[in-house]
Amino acid sequence: MKLTLPTLAIAAMLATSAQAQGLSYPATRQVDQVDTYFDTKVADPYRWLEDDNSAETKAWVAAQNAVTDKFLEAMPQRLPARRIYTELYNFERIGIPFHEGDRYFWTRNDGLQQQNVIYWAKSLKDSPQVALDPNGLSKDGTVALSGLAPSRDGRLLAYGVAGAGSDWQTWKVRDLATGQDLADKIEWIKFSSASWTADSKGFFYARYDAPKEGEALKGANYFQKLYYHRLGTAQADDVLVAENRDDKEWGFGTEVSDDGQLLLISVWKSAGSKNGLMVLPLPKGAFAGGKPQPITLDFDAQYVPVAAHAGQLIVKTDKGAPRGKLVSIDLKHPAPAGWKTLVAEGPDAMTGASAVGGRLLLSYLHDAATLVRVHGADGKRLSEVKLPGVGTASGFGGRWSDSETFFSYTSLTTPAEIHRFDVKTGKTELFKKPKTAFDADEFETRREFVTSKDGTRLPVFIAAKKGLKLDGTNPTLLYGYGGFDIAMTPAYSVTVAAWLKMGGVYVMASIRGGGEYGSAWHEAGTQLKKQNVFDDFIAAGEWLVKNKVASPATLAINGGSNGGLLVGAVTNQRPDLFAAAVPQVGVMDMLRYQNFTIGWAWATDYGKSSDSPEMFKALYAYSPLHNIKSGAKYPAVMVTTGDHDDRVVPAHSFKYTATLQAADTGPAPKLIRIETNAGHGAGKPTSKIIEERSDILAFIAHTMKLEVK
The missing domain is CATH 3.40.50.1820 (Alpha/Beta hydrolase fold, catalytic domain)
Structure with a gap:
């Protein structure tokens, strides 16, 4: 912590103080501020x-x-x-690998680097290449990577950066072949990532309007809007996909389906888990405009899209199932009356679901420890992923066509290990185990x-x-x-x-x-x-x-x-x-x-x-x-x-x-x-x-x- 004020200013504040265990606390000025809540008066002397x-x-x-x-x-x-x-902090830390296009991506920190570095490789046996090193973005390491999203062909990397611990992000695009950033620059992003169309020509993101000069970022201009950015164009030309001026608490999270034919839009209204769900067709894997169509906007439960396959949308929800279940929705007839239960609610809380290699990988908590079960596309339970012990497992990402996925396992006394899971054989193998002084x-x-x-x-x-x-x-x-x-x-x-x-x-x-x-x-x-x-x-x-x-x-x-x-x-x-x-x-x-x-x-x-x-x-x-x-x-x-x-x-x-x-x-x-x-x-x-x-x-x-x- 650096002190930037003159010594006299600090000394003046210390002049009058309370005493406790030999400590002299700074005197804090009090003001005559009183608010009334339903006939109750509440003082707020430190409002300043x-x-x-x-x-x-x-x-x-x-x-x-x-x-x-x-x-x-x-x-x-x-x-x-x-x-x-x-x-204890000085040990190699590897993030969970994932695959996009013809490349694997993962994060790595050699131990005491200020920020994690992003790497890529054509295969897990190849020597990794640096995709992005955030440590060069600022001298003191306070400019951090806030998100990353490789294009579907694996050639480009959209990434967000934030400075001094702020939630505000600026997104850029890097050409992985040259290591250079393109001219694209997206600003005023908060609480959003990027989702590429299958043609790798652009991505969806959510942002706020920039405030006018002297205007605080609140009120009329402080609500999220969903946009599509086409590479090589100015942000001012981005296409507005969705907004709700009548309910400015709406925010948007997006994901493009594995086949590239559908944009899945989660609509959030607050920090709670209840959300809405909309879809937007993407003909031939490209954005052609159009208005998103609602699956549900009741905001009465959680609706997490898991996969879109064969005309069906698989969704994890707690609607009528407090511990969670999977339902299948016919996209041609998406009315809730026609939803079918694919995996029913069980005694444990379903905390995550993914679709990899034609299988559904469902994560549960049993008394706050992870269990992972494998189900077929029809919802039938097939097996369970063997975990090293009673702890926490996360990851299991991938696409419907992938044959493998990766996950991390950790406990209070076990540093995060990275494991590879073969979806077809059901076998798990250790990919990376950190060496630590613990x-x-x-x-x-x-x-x-x-x-x-x-x-x-x-x-x-x-x-x-x-x-x-x-x-x-x-x-x-x-x-x-x-x-x-x-x-x-x-x-x-x-x-x-x-x-x-x-x-x-x-x-x-x-x-x-x-x-x-x-x-x-x-x-x-x-x-x-x-x-x-x-x-x-x-x-x-x-x-x-x-x-x-x-x-x-x-x-x-x-x-x-x-x-x-x-x-x-x-x-x-x-x-x-x-x-x-x-x-x-x-x-x-x-x-x-x-x-x-x-x-x-x-x-x-x-x-x-x-x-x-x-x-x-x-x-x-x-x-x-x-x-x-x-x-x-x-x-x-x-x-x-x-x-x-x-x-x-x-x-x-x-x-x-x-x-x-x-x-x-x-x-x-x-x-x-x-x-x-x-x-x-x-x-x-x-x-x-x-x-x-x-x-x-x-x-x-x-x-x-x-x-x-």
């Missing part, structure tokens, strides 16, 4: 911190970082934690089950050194998310490995709000039922204490984004249960989150404070910003955010930290670590990842007085 571009806010950021840097630099755990993290044989992972406040049973995964002694003294880090239908499944990360090597226990809780058990599990942790998420996480912490894995003096919690909200809310509700809490880029102001950038899209999970008195009351009751308990003894807290985060804007973390520091919450430190020139996390360069995450682990270890060697 919502303007992250103001000189005063930038001075506040510099002052806070000065305090945090001084505290972190004094911790004896900081340097050894960073050394351990760097050693000795997985020293550790083990077990799955336990916790009972929540209302009797709901939920899985937790516990990774620890073999022969762990259960005496309540183990430094333990509990992680959770609990939202947006996102399943938390066991997966290796350097953060897990580093914490284990430092002598800790790592626990991941699969709580309601996620997608571990299907849509009903997700909905049980949304809107007026959001408290279930916090109850589940608290129950996991209580279970760890009761079973003497940890104690309140050795238990820390961590989560990011929606998981940052989780940590903030749970810290307020049970400050006595934890020794340390690290909310990362959290949604902390539940009354105003919808007012910033893409925040409106989260209302499907959260509800809005303006919806009804009941909804306001529910949000106000758990909002981390509004429920800090002055007079209670809080754990040590370190908030993290990025000053350029345009998804969960930093104002959430700024206002929460200012409120926390102003309250009487005991002597433990209440800090904020603000990464400069950084956003929500995607595309963050390796050096910043190592610095931030090792600081988090060092802060937790320091709180628990854990010696790190």
Whole structure:
């Protein structure tokens, strides 16, 4: 973190301060701002911190970082934690290969490269060629690759880049034969990839209109439109394919069918999993204009296109099946009354489906661990993909005509391995296994089950050194998310490995709000039922204490984004249960989150404070910003955010930290670590990842007085 303000400006802010454990917090100016929600007046004294571009806010950021840097630099755990993290991060990482045209594509990082490099090869035995190295796009590595899409003939590569952690992308096209970019340049893209037509002459993408000079990107011009870009033409000449001016929450995701004859359009309205589905014919594999035809625009369930084959559209849906099923739709008669069930709902949650080699590959979660089953085109179950153990498998992409597919497998103690699956023979072979400084044989992972406040049973995964002694003294880090239908499944990360090597226990809780058990599990942790998420996480912490894995003096919690909200809310509700809490880029102001950038899209999970008195009351009751308990003894807290985060804007973390520091919450430190020139996390360069995450682990270890060697 670099300080850019003069020393006197920082000193002035430090002049008046609160005291805690020898810390002097910056004085944060308060304003007389009061909002009224259904006859309830709510003060918002730090409203001015919502303007992250103001000189005063930038001075506040510099002052806070000065305090945090001084505290972190004094911790004896900081340097050894960073050394351990760097050693463990320094290993070759290979992405899942995929095939397009006559080329294979995959990503690779040699260990400490700031960004992953894109490679291609004509065969898996050939020496790979560099398709794109994002490390040359900026000096500090903050310009990151945000997406890539090879043309159907494998000759061209469309790719998106984003700077300083922003969600905004610019897309370009590279000729792989020459290694040079074409003149094509597509701007104002957010939350979209690119889908090539089969003739490789252009691609579909979604974007927003560019704002006029001096105009904020919101309101009338802040809604997505679907376009087709033909190579060699200006973006201004791109053809508008779809928009909805009457419902500006519409967004578009696209995929061209394997035979190239159909554009499949998923229409989203928010961050929820319910969507609409449309199709657009592409005669002879080319775009000839026309208006997309709806399959369903009821937005009453999830509809994920899997394959278009022999006049049938295969769709994964949870319509009438909370755990998911496959249906077949006759494209000549697509009315829902004629849909046929191809694979019925089962006891496990169907989380993914693909069509490769004339087979349907269906991924399920069984108590938050992956199972993959193989079905014929008629839906009949044929076999199961053999996985290395109880963990997480992902990938299985490809086309109807392919004979192979690739997938990765990982667990809390197993770095991601890449496997090749032969669809015809059903045989799996190891393609790439990373070599790391982490000795997985020293550790083990077990799955336990916790009972929540209302009797709901939920899985937790516990990774620890073999022969762990259960005496309540183990430094333990509990992680959770609990939202947006996102399943938390066991997966290796350097953060897990580093914490284990430092002598800790790592626990991941699969709580309601996620997608571990299907849509009903997700909905049980949304809107007026959001408290279930916090109850589940608290129950996991209580279970760890009761079973003497940890104690309140050795238990820390961590989560990011929606998981940052989780940590903030749970810290307020049970400050006595934890020794340390690290909310990362959290949604902390539940009354105003919808007012910033893409925040409106989260209302499907959260509800809005303006919806009804009941909804306001529910949000106000758990909002981390509004429920800090002055007079209670809080754990040590370190908030993290990025000053350029345009998804969960930093104002959430700024206002929460200012409120926390102003309250009487005991002597433990209440800090904020603000990464400069950084956003929500995607595309963050390796050096910043190592610095931030090792600081988090060092802060937790320091709180628990854990010696790190």
